Amino acid sequence: MIRFENVTKRFPDGTEALKDVSLVMPAHQLTVIIGPSGCGKTTLMKMINKLEKPSNGKIYIDEQPITDLDEVQLRRSIGYVIQRIGLFPHMTIADNASLVPKLLGWPKEKKDARIRELLELTGLSPDTYMERYPLELSGGQQQRVGVVRALAGDPNIVLMDEPFSALDPISREQLQDELRNLQQTIHKTIVFVTHDMDEALKIADTIIVMKEGQVEQVGTPQQLIDEPANEFVRNFIGIERIRQKRAFGDKKLKEFIHLFDTEWQGEAQTIPADSTINEAFHQLEKNPSHRLAVTAGDRVIGYASGRDLLKAALLKEEEVAQ
Amino acid sequence: MNNFFHTLMTRQDMIQSAFLEHIYLSFVAVAIGIAIALPTGIIIARYRRYAEPVIGVTAVFQTIPSLALFGFLVPILGIGSNTALIALIIYALLPILRNTYTGITGVDSSTIEAGRGMGMTRTQILRQIELPLALPFIMAGIRTATVLTVGIATLATFVGAGGLGDIIYRGLQSYNNALVLAGALPVALLAIGFDMVLKWIEKRTTPKGLKI
Numbered sequence: 001m002i003r004f005e006n007v008t009k010r011f012p013d014g015t016e017a018l019k020d021v022s023l024v025m026p027a028h029q030l031t032v033i034i035g036p037s038g039c040g041k042t043t044l045m046k047m048i049n050k051l052e053k054p055s056n057g058k059i060y061i062d063e064q065p066i067t068d069l070d071e072v073q074l075r076r077s078i079g080y081v082i083q084r085i086g087l088f089p090h091m092t093i094a095d096n097a098s099l100v101p102k103l104l105g106w107p108k109e110k111k112d113a114r115i116r117e118l119l120e121l122t123g124l125s126p127d128t129y130m131e132r133y134p135l136e137l138s139g140g141q142q143q144r145v146g147v148v149r150a151l152a153g154d155p156n157i158v159l160m161d162e163p164f165s166a167l168d169p170i171s172r173e174q175l176q177d178e179l180r181n182l183q184q185t186i187h188k189t190i191v192f193v194t195h196d197m198d199e200a201l202k203i204a205d206t207i208i209v210m211k212e213g214q215v216e217q218v219g220t221p222q223q224l225i226d227e228p229a230n231e232f233v234r235n236f237i238g239i240e241r242i243r244q245k246r247a248f249g250d251k252k253l254k255e256f257i258h259l260f261d262t263e264w265q266g267e268a269q270t271i272p273a274d275s276t277i278n279e280a281f282h283q284l285e286k287n288p289s290h291r292l293a294v295t296a297g298d299r300v301i302g303y304a305s306g307r308d309l310l311k312a313a314l315l316k317e318e319e320v321a322q
Numbered sequence: 323m324n325n326f327f328h329t330l331m332t333r334q335d336m337i338q339s340a341f342l343e344h345i346y347l348s349f350v351a352v353a354i355g356i357a358i359a360l361p362t363g364i365i366i367a368r369y370r371r372y373a374e375p376v377i378g379v380t381a382v383f384q385t386i387p388s389l390a391l392f393g394f395l396v397p398i399l400g401i402g403s404n405t406a407l408i409a410l411i412i413y414a415l416l417p418i419l420r421n422t423y424t425g426i427t428g429v430d431s432s433t434i435e436a437g438r439g440m441g442m443t444r445t446q447i448l449r450q451i452e453l454p455l456a457l458p459f460i461m462a463g464i465r466t467a468t469v470l471t472v473g474i475a476t477l478a479t480f481v482g483a484g485g486l487g488d489i490i491y492r493g494l495q496s497y498n499n500a501l502v503l504a505g506a507l508p509v510a511l512l513a514i515g516f517d518m519v520l521k522w523i524e525k526r527t528t529p530k531g532l533k534i
Binding site: 049051071072073074075076077080082083084085086087088089090091092099100103133134135149150159 | 440442446451454531
């Protein structure tokens, strides 16, 4: 868990990037910090690995103040992915990815096994890519390596600074999906900065909305859409999106069967396919980790997660019609 | 032409020892030039506010006509190869210093940020990222400095430091064009030879990942 306590950041020219921010980023969750440019979101994130230092206030990781920690050691224990990727062009993919394990002094076998495992996880075949150089890869592939590099030292916390915004729309969508899937395996505490609300709604467990150095609202994607705290948040999410979501709330589950998984091993509660989306949300609220087994008669026709429902609600009319 | 070959044959010993002196002067001057300019370049790349003044000073040295510089140094340091070396070192500084500085500051800031964010120390960033990526620039600076030095070293003769300048000067004094050529041609060959060797080293030191 990362906790900010009355953190203020004043730059030498007098501008205040952060004004008395207090918040908590829960462990093992993906927290997205979002806001217009200049709102202080990147500054906030960079304070976690001491790339920026607060002018006032304190930051705790698992209740330990980070001022007690050596900055080099701290950074080696935190994964870091940046927008401009920043792979080292003179090193092979394997060398790039194994940088932090090397700094940590891992033995070679452990290092290699770890890199192979992570490359597999991100869909890059180790045998093909390990000995290649960054400039031989596409942007999307490079950023996958960027993610592998961040995860290589097995950090508990991973910071991601607009990691997908420099990519083309298709790669971006792919990497968002992959990150979501990856997170379900690795359960890291991820702090993800973006200015793209679609991205935030898609991947976040918790969203922190910021404006001019202050936190406007903290909540789940669902909460943000249902109960935006103020006019700014409402506008930032987009009136259109909220309206769509409301209208969709009354639609029936059976219209969205194609979005749901057909198999599910975990816990599930049954719900008739005739129920509305709103009813489904309501039922899920009590046990967000469960899935809904959507039934038609006695037969289960699909398993829906809260995220699937949200996706359904955010889909455009024409996409549903198809 | 026959005259030229004749000169080469009869003055073989003299040309040979002048050639070796020339190599010695150029090589030592460049080596010391690297020893001074490379660390200085690294330091001013880290403390950038000193960069302009330091590069400025070496640039001013560069503008002093070489003959004049040799002339200035004689009353202070006397004659001999040390005087010649100091003058040559001064000329070698600027290209190496400037290229080292440009090479290091030219490394993509996102690479540095990534390194910092992953917990590399400043020394690790310098040795594992900045220097390897700046190496092609640094080598290019050393090449420029070497060719320059080989040329200017012909003036070492005026401070009594020998070198192929001796032969050229002797040829000029006796209106012996063949002798002038016998001195000038090895200088040119030496410059080209050094340049080729360094070009090969430059190629070898360019990181593989950058050649794509």
